[in-house]
Amino acid sequence: MGFEFLALVTVMTQFAGTVQAKIEHAKKICEFLKLFPVWLNYIKEQDEKLKTLKRKLDTLCSLQEDVREELTAAEIQPGKKRKREVETWLKDVDAKKTDIRKIEEEVRYKRYLQWPLLDSSIERNLQEVKDLHKKGKFSEGLVLDVHSTSKEPLLTQKLVGRGSNLGEISKWLNDPSVSRIGVYGVKGVGKTALLTHIQNALAKNSSFEHVYWVSVTDQPGIQKLQDTIARQIGLNLSDEEDKIIRASKLHNALTKRGNFVIILDGVGRLFIDEVGIPNERKGCKLLLSTLSLRQCQRMNCQETHEIKPLSHEQALELFKQKLSNRNSIGPEIEQIAQQIVEECKGLPLWILNVADRLRGVDDINEWSNALTEVTEYRKGNAD
Known part of the structure; x- marks a missing residue:
């Protein structure tokens, strides 16, 4: 009888333990079922966030296409080059499209295991898409002017009195x-x-x-x-x-x-x-x-x-400079030179043209002829 009683006690104890375990398990199931509507609502919100992310991405992709079309039109023009920040932005948008495709795959296959992490990732990418859209406005333009201004100096003449x-x-x-x-x-x-x-x-x-x-x-x-x-x-x-x-x-x-x-x-x-x-x-x-x-x-x-005509002294200085700084031209030629400069009325263009003609000339007759021509030319222009 003693052994049978002990066996019965053992069975009853095991049965009680099993019942208790089942009760605890049932409690857990009940707790889970209580949370189930909350979890379903969370998943629904996540779906809405993902849809919003995809809509924002579509808008960003449209902006990217507009930027590319504008770049194509701009870069046809000579001397145009896209800005580095524009090129970086285009690459960032492509990278973001890849990131969001991966998120869609993870939501499809792992959402029941990693939904809190995925939710955080969706929100982060949504903000990054918004930031990229804002950066893509490029109010200062998409291209740089690479048409270089020539640095070759223009031919000049020495200025006098200017x-x-x-x-x-x-x-x-x-x-x-x-x-x-x-x-x-x-x-x-x-x-x-x-x-x-x-x-x-x-x-x-x-x-x-x-x-x-x-x-x-x-x-x-x-x-x-x-x-x-x-x-x-x-x-x-x-x-x-x-x-x-x-x-x-x-x-x-x-x-x-x-x-x-x-x-x-x-x-x-x-x-x-x-x-x-x-x-x-x-x-x-x-x-x-x-x-x-x-x-x-x-x-x-x-x-x-x-810009006013040169004074007589300035005009004579310019005239002599054009004659290759000729220091001595003789008293007779000097007198004609003074008259030529006077007839040029302080206009450098006239002075330089006559000096070019008379550079290296010592024949007084040629100097006299030049004076006559300048005088007639001035009178003709005055008329």
């Missing part, structure tokens, strides 16, 4: 409040010579990224002038005939150039605002030469400077 002219114009070029400067004076007074010296000085000035020299013919017309400037900056306007659209394209291209100076030498009677050169924009300078103050005013120049 120090104050150079100083005044240089002062305005360095004044950020001045965007248009007009230099005027009669034909032959030396405006081009002065501007070539300014061009060469500006080419060495690090404060200006580009310096463009444009020689303007007597009657260029708006379209021809637009084409000339466009070639200087690497812009192709050959496929556009409408002058308003051409002006807009030229204006937009110049606006993106940074700090620059355009020198228009010999501007005649035209309305410069129709060309497309920016006005009153920081970093944009227009320096032009023309014949009269009135023309400078018509072209909205904020500052104007008259």
Whole structure:
């Protein structure tokens, strides 16, 4: 009986243990079932986040395609190169697309095991997609101007008596409040010579990224002038005939150039605002030469400077310099030289042309003939 009783006690104990274990297990199942609706709601929220992430990614991909199309159009133009930040952004978007494809796969196969980690990953990538979309606006443009301004100096002649002219114009070029400067004076007074010296000085000035020299013919017309400037900056306007659209394209291209100076030498009677050169924009300078103050005013120049003829002493100095610094030319030739300089009326162009002809000439008759020609030429121009 004792052994049977012990056996019965053992069985009852085991049975009680099994029942207790089943009760505990049932409690756990009940706890799980209580949490099940919460878990289902969490998964549903995760699905919505993933859908939002995919929509944001689609928008980002559309922006990426727009950027690529704009780059394709921009890089066709000569002298254009995409910015490094744009190239980096394109690569970052491609990498982000790969990341999100991996997240979709993990959600499909591992969501029941790793859903808390996946949820964190979705939220992080959603923020990163938003950041990439914001960075992809590129308000400063997609490309760089790699059309290099020529650093070759222009041919110049030695200036005499023009120090104050150079100083005044240089002062305005360095004044950020001045965007248009007009230099005027009669034909032959030396405006081009002065501007070539300014061009060469500006080419060495690090404060200006580009310096463009444009020689303007007597009657260029708006379209021809637009084409000339466009070639200087690497812009192709050959496929556009409408002058308003051409002006807009030229204006937009110049606006993106940074700090620059355009020198228009010999501007005649035209309305410069129709060309497309920016006005009153920081970093944009227009320096032009023309014949009269009135023309400078018509072209909205904020500052104007008259180039006046040289004094007799300055003119004689220039004349002798062009004669290769000839110190002694004899009293008779010296007298004729004084008369020639007087007839040239301080105009460097006339002075230099006559000096070129008489360089190395000792025949007094040829000097006399040159004086006669200058006198007649001056009278003809006066008439």
